[in-house]
Amino acid sequence: MKEIKERISINDIVKRLEYLREFHGHLGPYIIMGARIAILSNKCLGDYPFKKYVKVYTGYSPPKSCPVDGIQFFSSCTLGKNNIEIVNEGISKAIFTLKNTKLIIELKAPINIPKNATQEEIGKIALKFLKLDDEQLFNVKILKL
Numbered sequence: 001m002k003e004i005k006e007r008i009s010i011n012d013i014v015k016r017l018e019y020l021r022e023f024h025g026h027l028g029p030y031i032i033m034g035a036r037i038a039i040l041s042n043k044c045l046g047d048y049p050f051k052k053y054v055k056v057y058t059g060y061s062p063p064k065s066c067p068v069d070g071i072q073f074f075s076s077c078t079l080g081k082n083n084i085e086i087v088n089e090g091i092s093k094a095i096f097t098l099k100n101t102k103l104i105i106e107l108k109a110p111i112n113i114p115k116n117a118t119q120e121e122i123g124k125i126a127l128k129f130l131k132l133d134d135e136q137l138f139n140v141k142i143l144k145l
């Protein structure tokens with residue numbers, strides 16, 4: 001069952017990858033990470049664009065800030081609805097809140113992009129990142145408040 005859910009979520013990203021690229025301007029592992037975090041939040045909390053709130057602990061400049069667009073695109077927590085907050089901590093963690101539930105998603109290991117990587121190489125890293133399971137990528141905690 002879990003495997004099927006995982007497959008559905010990755011297919012969901014793949015189907016909308018071109019829209020995500022148009023929205024964000026390029027595709028790299030950080031935006032894919034944001035997309036994965038958002039889809040995982042939808043799986044754990046449901047898809048409530050007006051009730052869900054997220055605090056994203058990341059950086060203020062690319063590529064660290066790129067996950068923010070993936071999170072906005074797939075979770076519907078957006079700057080326009082004021083249900084997303086960005087905290088400049090240079091890490092990769094998101095805390096979603098819905099009613100009395102808190103969902104903490106943290107990247108297990110930092111993403112390494114070689115300094116002189118070409119867009120093609122970055123794209124390959126992104127694809128590799130896309131294929132990993134949620135369990136390989138993230139530590140997930142659900143807390144009842």
Ligand SMILES: [Zn+2]
Pocket residue numbers: 024026028030031062063066
């Ligand atoms: Zn980016």
